[in-house]
Amino acid sequence: MIVKSLEDIKGSRDHVDDKNWESRRFLLEKDRMGFSLHDTVIRAGTESVFWYKYHQEAVYCIEGEGEIEDLANGKRYEIKAGTMYALDGHEKHCLRAKTDMRMVCVFNPPCTGRETHDEEGAYPRPSEGTRV
Structure with missing residues (x-):
């Protein structure tokens, strides 16, 4: 059984902070659940282009x-x-936030935890053996 709190994640290696958003990553590839689960805040007034070429979300x-x-x-x-x-x-x-937006996000295949978006707005290609 896996049990984590938001307080466990904040400030840890599984808390990724970008200028437009921050992602608190509860479940990752290492947890072997077949998906990842993130608590993400998109900051008010921001506009972000994303393109998950290798993931479904x-x-x-x-x-x-x-x-x-x-x-x-x-x-x-x-x-x-x-x-x-x-x-x-x-x-x-393109995701545009009028106010701070708190989102629960699920990715398949699961994220490893340290992904950030490249110039196209994508995460890197997952390792072999993961599935979409």
């Missing part, structure tokens, strides 16, 4: 408001507490 907003734009077709969706979106087609997207 599901996101559930539990606080705040903003919007997501599918950059392939320009379609925009309002995001607020209680909204979920899933990037089942590896969509390149």
Whole structure:
């Protein structure tokens, strides 16, 4: 059984802080669950382009408001507490935060824990043996 608290994660190696967001990573590849689970805060007033070429992501907003734009077709969706979106087609997207947004994120294959976004907004290709 794995039990962790947010206080366990804050300030640890599993807490990744970027200028637009911070990600507190509860479950990672090393936990061998087949997915990773992150508590992420997107900072108010920021705009971030993400493109998970090698991962699928599901996101559930539990606080705040903003919007997501599918950059392939320009379609925009309002995001607020209680909204979920899933990037089942590896969509390149722009996330705009009107207020601080707290998100619960699940990645498949699981993240290792130290990933940051490259110039395209993507995480690195997972190691062999992980699955999408």
